[in-house]
Amino acid sequence: MQYSWFNRNLKWIYTLPAVCFVLIMMLFPIIYTFRISFYEWSMSATSPPVWVGLDNYIALLKDERFWHATGSTFLFTIMALALEIALGVAIALLLSREFKGKNIVKTVFLLPMVATPVAMGLVWMLIYEPTIGAANMMLKSMGLQPLLWLASPNQVIPSLVIVDVWQWTPMIALIIMAGLATIPTDPYEAADVDGASAWTKFVSITLPLLRPTIIVAAMLRLIDVLKTFDIIYATTQGGPNFASETLNLYGYVLGFQYFKLGMASSLLVLFFALVMGLTLFMIWMRKRLEGAS
Numbered sequence: 001m002q003y004s005w006f007n008r009n010l011k012w013i014y015t016l017p018a019v020c021f022v023l024i025m026m027l028f029p030i031i032y033t034f035r036i037s038f039y040e041w042s043m044s045a046t047s048p049p050v051w052v053g054l055d056n057y058i059a060l061l062k063d064e065r066f067w068h069a070t071g072s073t074f075l076f077t078i079m080a081l082a083l084e085i086a087l088g089v090a091i092a093l094l095l096s097r098e099f100k101g102k103n104i105v106k107t108v109f110l111l112p113m114v115a116t117p118v119a120m121g122l123v124w125m126l127i128y129e130p131t132i133g134a135a136n137m138m139l140k141s142m143g144l145q146p147l148l149w150l151a152s153p154n155q156v157i158p159s160l161v162i163v164d165v166w167q168w169t170p171m172i173a174l175i176i177m178a179g180l181a182t183i184p185t186d187p188y189e190a191a192d193v194d195g196a197s198a199w200t201k202f203v204s205i206t207l208p209l210l211r212p213t214i215i216v217a218a219m220l221r222l223i224d225v226l227k228t229f230d231i232i233y234a235t236t237q238g239g240p241n242f243a244s245e246t247l248n249l250y251g252y253v254l255g256f257q258y259f260k261l262g263m264a265s266s267l268l269v270l271f272f273a274l275v276m277g278l279t280l281f282m283i284w285m286r287k288r289l290e291g292a293s
Contacts, residue, residue: 033265034265036049036261036265037056037057037262038051038054039056039261040052040056040260040262041261043261052262056262056265056266060266065245066267068242068245069245069249070247072157072246073226073246076164076225076246077222077225077226079157081218081221083161083165084165084172084221085172085218087173088171088173088176088217089210089214091109091170091173092173092174092176093180095173109170110174112167112168112170120163120231121163121230121232121233124235125150128159128235130148130151135147150240150244152240154243156236156240156243157243160232160235160244163231164225164228168221168225171217171220172221175213176213179209179210179212179213179214180206180210183205183206183210187205187209191205211289212286212289215282215289216286218282219279222278222279222282226247226248226271227275228246229252233249233252238253247274251264
């Protein structure tokens with residue numbers, strides 16, 4: 001009887017150590033961060049953590065810099081995600097067609113995604129350099145006025161969005177191409193018989209059938225965009241004048257520059273709740289779309 005029980009639960013017995021390890025590695029940082037958020041701690045050996053209750057959360061919610069970082073995070077996320085989804089769908093539709101040199105185009109198109117974000121950030125700093133950068137040289141060649149790009153508080157977020165879109169649109173396109181491969185050909189054949197145009201087929205067939213895939217791509221990318229740190233830190237470090245400082249970056253500054261570990265932990269707890277809430281909303285939306293279809 002023991003042998004038969006062992007055989008029935010073999011898949012759980014062999015995977016249990018790995019599952020326990022992953023759960024511990026995930027849950028311990030979350031629980032520890034949540035605990036530290038109720039303390040005031042400068043990470044000094046001579047100053048042990050002091051219990052302050054909800055003071056860190058109250059101080060954070062009264063902090064104008066926190067709300068500015070929240071606004072910058074949402075602005076960066078919305079702009080980057082919208083552009084990446086739109087361009088990803090368009091490029092996926094283009095690459096799903098047969099044309100000469102298709103494999104070469106695919107390979108070149110995927111190169112930005114495999115590049116190191118910090119290295120790409122440094123490269124884009126040179127591209128955005130106001131005096132000799134390639135971006136302004138291109139604008140001048142077209143008879144347009146040069147821009148300050150990363151040096152302007154009004155232009156820095158759109159400039160960073162361009163970098164993020166350039167690097168991560170290929171990932172969205174790959175997911176959408178996988179979704180396109182699963183769409184049956186029967187609806188298109190019926191539409192061709194009815195004389196439907198390409199735009200009509202896209203709006204009436206392709207887009208509705210791709211909605212679950214687009215939601216998955218948007219959810220995966222949403223989590224990453226909200227947590228973007230490397231590109232921003234490598235290029236602007238939150239400047240100029242905190243114009244590009246996101247919640248992730250502000251949490252780093254609070255913890256490792258100001259040594260306010262308690263307030264930094266409270267920010268990360270709120271940030272975790274925000275990311276989790278948006279992720280659950282996207283999952284609910286995907287299930288609703290699947291149920292409607």
